Amino acid sequence: MDANGTRLHLVLGFDDWARSIVAPADPRVCFDGQHDTLGLRPRPFIFPTRAHATPLLPADRRGAGVDRYGNRFWIGSDRRSVWASRAAETRAFSWWPPTPGPRREPDGAFTRCESPAFDDLQLSGLAITPGHHLVVGVLDLPVGDSVGGGLLVFDLTGGGPPLPLGWPAGLGVRPFDLAATPDGGVVVLDVAHPSVPGPARLWHVDRHLRVVPPTAMQPADAYAPHFRPVDTDAGGGDATAAVDRCDLHRADAACAVALDVTWATAVEALPDGSVLVLDRVGPRDRLEVSRWRCGHRTAFEIRGNDPTDPATTLACTDQRASVQQALGGAVGHDLVAVAATDTGALARLFIVDDRGDQAFEFVLDETGADLVSSYHPLRLFSGKALISDGSTVSYDLADRWYPIPTLPVRRYATEAVIVLAPGDGTHRGFDAGAPGTVWHRLVFDAAIPPGTTVSVDTRAADDLVVLQRQRWLTEPDPYLRGGGSEIPYHEYRPGACVGQGSWELLLQHAVGRYLQVRLTLRGDGRRTPRLWAARLHYPRFSYLEHYLPDIYRGDRESAWFLDRYLANAEGLYTALEGRITAIRRLVDPKTIDTEFLPWLAAWVGAVVEPDWEPERQRLLVRYAARMFTRRGTPRGLIEAIRLATDPCPTEAIFDPDPRVDRFDVRVVEAFRTRSVPGTALGDPTDLAGPRYTAPEARWRLTEGGSALQRRWRAFLADRYDTGGGDLSTAVAAAWGAPVAAVGTPPAFPVLTPVIAAAARDWGQFVRAELAVTYADVGANDLAGYRAFLAQRYRRIEDYRTAWAVTATAAPGSFGAVGFPAQLPADGAPLQDWMLFVSSVLPVRRAAHQAMVLVPIRFEDSDEARRQRLGRVQRVVDVERPAHTLVTVAPYWAAFRVGSARVGFETIVGEGSRYVDLVLGADRLAHAAIPGGANWRVEDRVVVGRNRIERSAHPAGTGGQ
Structure with a gap:
């Protein structure tokens, strides 16, 4: 209104x-959920067909993959070799089989696999498993006395020659495309002939390199993590594994999944264990994708729009359009799946058709796929394969690989x-x-x-x-x-x-x-x-x-x-x-325009930082008056720091009972960092009269002053060998002081000695022999000592009674009390003096000092850390009381010798900061070098060590 x-x-x-x-x-x-606007429906950009363009054929597909380190492998143009290129380079080299003549390594980056018995095989399809095995399909692998389809398995971690695995020749297996599965195995697309339509089958080979029949297939989350032995005849193995899985050479047609598709041309495994099959030309003369789970085709559709449902028609949150409209009449060539970025999505799917001019991106969920109207151009795609490292998709141009770009081309x-x-x-x-x-x-x-x-x-x-x-x-x-x-x-x-x-x-x-x-x-x-x-x-x-x-x-x-x-x-x-x-909104911090926030803040004397975002400025203006009432207190300092540094500050900063995070800004006051337990000082009533004391490694108050004097003399005797002479004379000579100053026998100095040699010996003694702190005491501390006694006894008469001072030496007031001439022997005088030097004096010296501990993530750069500490330092300089000294340090500075509080800042054992070291990104103090990747993969088959098949193969072709 x-x-x-x-x-x-x-x-x-x-x-x-x-x-x-x-x-x-x-x-x-449609309604654009990203911008919350209604507009014309976006359409995917279709690159116009180039004149005289040669379509891609199934023969152009050879198979390729990328390992965990970013190195790329693919089948060569002769289909009898495997080529590779490093992650950071584009130069390609022949990886297998080794070339004749002297062995030459490509700058030491790879070790070529030697296998003279398999240097003339026709290869088709390639995949790299999560266990770091490179699996290549072979069309003419010798199996017994005949030739049939098979696999070559390379161990990328351990190296060595490949392991041949073959199907029975009578099955007529012809592997065309391979894809790695989440369980560590591969799924093999078996087609009668790749260039013409015909029947096709799927074979699932698990991480033990055994065939999994359709009846034993399970979703990815159902695979048992424990070790399953592969040698079932050795006794004591897993009976279920022996029944459900078999070696390739013992497989039969029942172990395959027959596909009811017209012309299968590519296969891809999804994170949930299901498999996608690309139908080059489906039954309706258009590209189709089918989804298979546990040997059966599941409901999977390319969703269109229902014009009778306004909610369905309007919903195009990700600018999706109908794939039938975009790809009608297209001929499929290859597909690859990568991790999903949308919440609730299963994966992202990239498909390229036979024109090879662009890739089409789809978002997959449990019920189907939607085409994303993003333009992904491909420049002179050679057609070997699309490969993915888990997040980035690349295509090949000759023997080089380039990431698929995304261009902001829109059509409506x-x-x-x-x-x-x-x-x-x-x-x-x-x-x-x-x-x-x-x-x-x-x-x-x-x-x-x-x-x-x-x-x-x-x-x-x-x-x-x-x-x-x-x-x-x-x-x-x-x-x-x-x-x-x-x-x-x-x-x-x-x-x-x-x-x-x-x-x-x-x-x-x-x-x-x-x-x-x-x-x-x-x-x-x-x-x-x-x-x-x-x-x-x-x-x-x-x-x-x-x-x-x-x-x-x-x-x-x-x-x-x-x-x-x-x-x-x-x-x-x-x-x-x-x-x-509506003039009132001009004085409301929640509704006033951002440009007027500094003006409104000036009403309460607050200063708005120019680089703060509007939400942070509004919080400051709203709670400025409350912050001023707490200014100079630890809580007020924490509120100001969190307001300036929290990534997303909220009203919770100013809650009356704020929730304290374990890894939040913390103010450590200096007087709290060191404390002396009461048992170390003892009880004055226990120090009066005879009592039993047991000598300990360090002197405690309950032993009395005479025990401390004996320890002092023994310390000096060990340091200065008198050779039977007088100890006082030897010590006086070493210190350069008169014997009267040392005492006969030597007396423990109550005050810190002014002579350098004596101060050095005294400091080493109190640190090594005393169980309590003994602060340096000088003439400047006399006023503090008198104030301590006045606060402790209140009346001078009580002080005289407790100290048993004689009438002739009794002071008339606390202002006339001086330092003890020598260390008190026992009772209240010894208790009071040790309490002063061990607790009161250190606390007084640490008063009005504090340290602000700032949480900093270990993945932050040095520049980000400096900026955060500098921002906190500026806040501290403005908010701290003028008479205080406050320092700023990162969070790990809490555990420092001399300032850490055992039980508060210390952590025993391996904490959350202990992570694997990433070269070039982490610091040795914050991470640890992990073990070899080969041993971190659970239940991994090592080629050349594990026994896979025991069938009889010709010499040079048998299993390991």
């Missing part, structure tokens, strides 16, 4: 558009017509609630770029049945409002696109309770209008009726013209009145 009381109908979001569009909706219109339908009329059933429309309503204006929040238009037709009536018989009347074309949106203080994102804003038209013919609006969206094929929201205002606030005499309404035609004429002025003044009515 605006300032004049005019109401409106709002259409915003997918649900509103779907309810408002009358079925059947035009299939050429050129025209679509929809009718907006909310409601259910046949009779529906916008309801004004009163007969004879004059509908006011229609406003679109939209982007209508040059070359596109939106036309509006309306019809209105007081009865829904009559409304269906009304003819459509053309309304004026909408125009872009020069003053921006009619919503007060609302502004569109600047620089988004040409033609974005509020498009408005004054309705000329819409009179009646019910209204229907027909929109005609037109584009040039390259661009589309995008409607974000539509607002239909009613009834018209008439200046003619409210502000002019009745005489101006005497003539009906003149009054109708004058009413529409004054509506132009009404639109201008209503916008101004709306801004006045």
Whole structure:
């Protein structure tokens, strides 16, 4: 409702558009979920067929793969060799079989496999398994006395010659394409002849290189992770494995899956264990893809659009279109699946047809596939294969491999017509609630770029049945409002696109309770209008009726013209009145425009950082007053730091009882980092009178001062060998001090000695022999000592009683108390002195000091770490009290010698930071070098070591 009381109908979001569009909706219109706009349906870009272009044939398919390190392998043009190229290079070299003559390594990057017995085989199909085996299909592998289809298995980790595995010759197996499966094996596409249509079969070979019959196939998540022995005759093996799986040379036709397809040309395995088969020309003379799971064909369709369902018709969140429309008549050549980026999707599928000019991308889920209208051009595709490293798809040009690019080429339908009329059933429309309503204006929040238009037709009536018989009347074309949106203080994102804003038209013919609006969206094929929201205002606030005499309404035609004429002025003044009515939003941090946030922050004395995003600035302005009440406290410092550094700050930062994350900003006050347990200081009542004390490795208070004196003399005697002479004289000579200063016998210095040699010996003694801290004490600490005694005893009389001071030496006040002349022997004097030097004095010296520990991720770069620490340091400099010293350090600085609190900052054992080392990306202090990849793969067959088959093969051709 605006300032004049005019109401409106709002259409915003997918649900509103779907309810408002009358079925059947035009299939050429769709709702873009990425931008939340309604527009013309996108169409995939189809590269025009090149003149005199030679189509790709099945004979061009040879098979290729990429290993875990990015190295690429493929079958050579002679179909009798395997070629390779490194991950970081484009130069290709023959990998197998080795060339005759002197052996020459390609710069030490690979080790060629030697196998003189298999240097003249016809190869077809190649795959690299998760266990790092390279498997190549062979059409003419010698099996017994005949020749049949088989496989060559190379161990990419261990090296060595390949392992031959063959099917019985009578089965007529001809492997054409191979694909690695999630269980570590391969699926083999067996076709009678690749160049003509005919029957085809699928063979599944598991990670133990044994054939899995259809009855034993399981989804990928059902494979047992434990080890299954492959030698079932050795005894004690897995009986299930022995029954379900068999060696290739013992396989029969029942172990294969017969495919009911016309012309199979490619196979690909999905993460869930199912298999996709590309039908080069399906039964309806078009490219088709079928999905097979556990030996059976499952429901899999290329979904189109149902024109009778407006929700289905509008749903094109990812700009998907009908694949039949895009690929009608296409001939399939190859396909490859990669990891899905959409939530809920199974995988992304790339298919290339026989033209080889572009690849088509699909998004797969459990029920089918949708074509993504992205343009993936291929430049002179040779047709060997599409390969993937799990996330990136590459194609071959001669003997080089290039990632498939994605270009932002868009094509749209050129025209679509929809009718907006909310409601259910046949009779529906916008309801004004009163007969004879004059509908006011229609406003679109939209982007209508040059070359596109939106036309509006309306019809209105007081009865829904009559409304269906009304003819459509053309309304004026909408125009872009020069003053921006009619919503007060609302502004569109600047620089988004040409033609974005509020498009408005004054309705000329819409009179009646019910209204229907027909929109005609037109584009040039390259661009589309995008409607974000539509607002239909009613009834018209008439200046003619409210502000002019009745005489101006005497003539009906003149009054109708004058009413529409004054509506132009009404639109201008209503916008101004709306801004006045909504003035309160200018002082609300949640609604004020971003450019005015610094101005509003100045009201409370806050300073907004210029590089902060608007959401962070709004939080500062909203909670500035609360932050000022906590300024200078640890919690206030943490709130300011989190507000400045959190990736996504929320109101939870300022909760009364905030949730503390284990890896969050932490303020460690210096006086809390060191503490002396009460048992180390003892109880004064226990120090009076005779008692039993057991000597320990380090001196404790309960042993008394005399025990400390004895330890001191023994320490000096060990350090300075007197040779039977006087100890005091030897120590005085070593220190360069008079004997009187040392004492006879030597006495433990109560204060830190000023002589350098004596201070060195004293420091080593207290660190090695005392179980408690003994701080350096000097003349400057006398005032602190007197304050400690005054706080401890309150009255001087209590102090005299506890210390048993004689009347002649009794001080009159705490200000007259001095340091003990020598270490007290026992009782309260010894307790008080050790408490002062071990706890009170260190805490006083650590007062007003703190360390801010900043969480930093180990994967962050050095520059990112410096920026984060610098940002926190700037906040600390502004927020800390002037008399304090606060330092900033990364989180791992909490565990430092001399400042760590055992049980608070220390971690025993291997923590979450202990990860495998990535060369060039990690630091040795944060990661560990893992073991070899060969031993990290569970239940892996090692070619040349594991026994796979025991059948009798000719010499040089048998299994290992």
